[in-house]
Amino acid sequence: MTGAAAEETVETRARAFARGDPARGQLNALWRRGTDFLGCEFAIMGGAMTWVSERNLVAAISNGGGFGVIACGSMNAAQLDAEIAATMALTRHPFGVNLITLHPELAALSEVCIRRGVSHIVLAGAIPSTEAVRRIKAAGVKLLCFAPALPIARKLVRMGADAIIIEGSEAGGHIGPVSTSVLAQEILPNLPQVPVFVAGGIGRGEAIVSYLEMGAAGTQLGTRFVCASESIAHPNFKNAFIRAGARDAVASVQLDPRFPVIPVRAIRNQGTVRFIELQRGVIERFLRGETDQKAAQLGIEHFWAGALKRAVIDGDVETGSVMAGQSVGMVTKLQSTRDILAELITQALSMLAARDASPTARAAPMAPIRAEG
Secondary structure (H helix, E strand, O other): OOHHHHHHHHHHHHHHOOOOOHHHHHHHHHHHHHHHHHHOOOOOOEEEOOOOOHHHHHHHHHHHHEEEEEEEEOOOOHHHHHHHHHHHHHHOOEEEEEEEOOOOOOOHHHHHHHHOOOEEEEEEEEOOOOHHHHHHHHOOOOEEEEEHHHHHHHHHHHOOOOEEEEEEEOOOOOOOOOHHHHHHHHEEEHHHOOOOEEOOOOOOOOHHHHHHOOOOOEEOHHHHOOOOOOOOOOHHHHHHHHHOOOOHEEEEEOOOOOOOOOOOOEOOOHHHHHHHHHHHHHHHHHHOOOOHHHHHHHHHHHOOHHHHHHOOOOOOOOOOOOEEOHHHHOOOOOHHHHHHHHHHHHHHHHHHHHHHHOOOOOOOOOOOOOOOO
């Protein structure tokens, strides 16, 4: 790091963590609901990224003032137990665990979190069962659920969710069809009962402020933390992020609706090109009667098996799955987690301070829309 860069980092950190800054008071007020709910200084959650969001990065985010979240993924109960214990050895601050609702051992994984004293559980992937919610709530653990639409968000709140996460299609990994900005307009003014955290395509502090002012309790960022020095992602994986722009993070292509493809956003590489070629070949064989539809579908689904680990851990960024959100264009260098958080906070404070120096009319609060369903 050059002398100038080092001085800028020190200044950024000092500004971000200054208690007497008037803009900091505004920011604290904007996300107080989120910080109170999470029990941390900054209402910035770390997105749960399989193979990336493990003990080192999770602890670093929580130690930096944010809220780290372990990505359980396909771990079994023993593996998750060890990961939670290792994370607790690295931080005394709160962190959460993201569990996939379709995991065959969901009940056992939840019990591990409860036994270990994890304060927050995030359920992702599908609407959880009533029993899964009951088990978590009965233990006094705070429950966050993902909601892709307002009716589902309302259903989850009725089931017992303590907070909702909305994630737009700009995010990395498995995505839905609706953008973050549209989800925010649909859900934020219409779900005042619980804190709502916004995710998907967020890479700067100004965007964080914008969503807070729309009513969000906080935000969740994943892509922005991949190139943290504490992240165990392979150097090739990190370099792919640094080289990429927003337009390089593309959603997986589906060639034929008879053979559905689960949409995943990742950086375009040889693997994404081969995946299209594979689909074309499978469809042609199906049309010639050389394979049945079930076998063809399995061939498509198995293409990416193990591809994420191959990219993140082994460094195969040519044929592996380099899952990344469109905010990857804002990832330009390797940084410590604390510096990433400080940069985001400084950007947020600068926006608030500049507006105070030259006041402009604020937009009127969004009016709720009629109830659906």
